[in-house]
Amino acid sequence: MRITTAIFCFLIAFRGNAQSDYRQSIAEWDKNRLKELKSPGGWLNVAGLFWLKPGINSLGKDSSNSIIVPNTDFPQKLGYFEWTGDTLFWSTAPGNIVTSAGKPVKRSVALILNQPSSYQFSYEHYRWNLIQRQDKVAVRFRDLQHPALSLLDSIPRYPVDSNWRVTAKVIPMPGKQLDITNVLGQTLKQVHAGRLEFEMEGKKYSLDAIDEGKDELFILFGDDTNALETYPSGRYIYIPKPRNSNLVVLDFNKAENPPCAFTPYATCPLPPVQNRLPIAIKAGEKQVHGFDVK
Numbered sequence: 001m002r003i004t005t006a007i008f009c010f011l012i013a014f015r016g017n018a019q020s021d022y023r024q025s026i027a028e029w030d031k032n033r034l035k036e037l038k039s040p041g042g043w044l045n046v047a048g049l050f051w052l053k054p055g056i057n058s059l060g061k062d063s064s065n066s067i068i069v070p071n072t073d074f075p076q077k078l079g080y081f082e083w084t085g086d087t088l089f090w091s092t093a094p095g096n097i098v099t100s101a102g103k104p105v106k107r108s109v110a111l112i113l114n115q116p117s118s119y120q121f122s123y124e125h126y127r128w129n130l131i132q133r134q135d136k137v138a139v140r141f142r143d144l145q146h147p148a149l150s151l152l153d154s155i156p157r158y159p160v161d162s163n164w165r166v167t168a169k170v171i172p173m174p175g176k177q178l179d180i181t182n183v184l185g186q187t188l189k190q191v192h193a194g195r196l197e198f199e200m201e202g203k204k205y206s207l208d209a210i211d212e213g214k215d216e217l218f219i220l221f222g223d224d225t226n227a228l229e230t231y232p233s234g235r236y237i238y239i240p241k242p243r244n245s246n247l248v249v250l251d252f253n254k255a256e257n258p259p260c261a262f263t264p265y266a267t268c269p270l271p272p273v274q275n276r277l278p279i280a281i282k283a284g285e286k287q288v289h290g291f292d293v294k
Contacts, residue, residue, distance in 0.1 A: 022160070022162055026160045026253050037262060043259045044146060044152060044262055044263070045127075045142045045143055045144055046140065046141070046265045046266070047143040047146055048069070048140075048141035049138050049141070049265035049266075052088070052130075052137045052138065052139065054084070055082070057082075057083065057139075058077055059079055059139075060075055060077035060079075060093075062076040064077075066080075067139060069126075071143070075093070075096055075123075078092070078093055079093045079096065079098060080093070086113040088109070088111040088112075088113075089110055090109075090119075091106065092105055092106055098122065100119060100122070110129075111132065111137060113132060113137070114132070117129065125145045126144070128140060128141045133186060141265075148263075152288070155286075156286040156288065157286055161283060162253075164252040164281070164283035165249060165251045165252070165253060166198045167249060168197060168207075168249075170193075170196060170242050170246045170247070170248055171195040171196075171197060172194050177192055178192045178208055180210070180220070181272075182267050191210065192210070193211035194208075194209055195208055196217075207250075207277075208272060208274055208275055216240065217239050217240075219275070220235075220269055220271040221236075221237065221276070222234035222277065224278065224281075229287065230284075230285070231258060231260075231261045232287075233260070233270050233271070234270065234276070235256060235257060235284060235285065236255070236257075237255050238254075252283035253283045253284055255281065255283060256284065256285050
């Protein structure tokens with residue numbers, strides 16, 4: 001009897017330690033998430049999204065520019081983008097110093113259509129690069145001193161509960177694609193990484209995953225908390241790809257807000273219809289209020 005009691009006490013203590021370690025791991029995840037949002041490449045410093053047209057698109061604070069940045073410390077005319085054929089160039093106006101990869105730039109390629117781009121330009125505490133969304137091209141403009149950076153101290157979340165951490169079976173979908181629509185109304189075809197099948201409270205559910213390349217699966221999902229306690233359009237989860245089996249861990253405690261929850265200048269993809277779960281997922285990040293500054 002004493003041995004049985006000792007084993008029981010050991011199991012209770014072990015389970016308690018495991019729960020404590022798990023909560024600590026989620027707290028660390030929260031910390032890294034906020035750090036990422038506030039990083040130079042994060043979403044809190046995005047200060048504008050400017051759609052370009054073929055030809056010359058000038059950038060500066062003067063009202064005569066195509067792209068107006070009204071900040072007092074910004075030049076009247078910093079330079080201009082030139083869209084000709086399938087190439088977009090950046091040219092710096094005389095008297096200004098703009099850099100790319102740490103070197104001054106007078107004229108440089110900024111984007112070649114339908115090709116990955118790593119071109120980023122800098123002027124003092126401002127950064128910008130070009131993004132392509134189907135036939136549209138925009139300037140993603142950042143201010144590393146954006147007021148939103150100091151207004152977000154934490155992201156509200158549901159209490160951490162390991163019951164929302166479930167094992168899912170990956171059902172391969174070879175050759176299949178997912179139609180994913182973004183907030184611009186554009187629909188893009190993405191590589192279908194498989195259907196994740198799982199159970200919660202005795203009921204079966206499934207979510208379609210996107211292949212993010214490298215080592216991650218990307219899941220966009222909606223549920224019955226949307227627009228009530230969580231972001232209206234839904235949330236995201238990134239998980240490691242399965243390695244030696246067809247099983248993955250789907251941790252809803254790591255469900256995160258889309259970039260559109262933090263800035264009006266994102267082009268977020270939306271969950272497909274089949275990924276809208278008919279239950280309330282009371283785990284992960286809640287909607288954020290009262291900090292976004294345009």
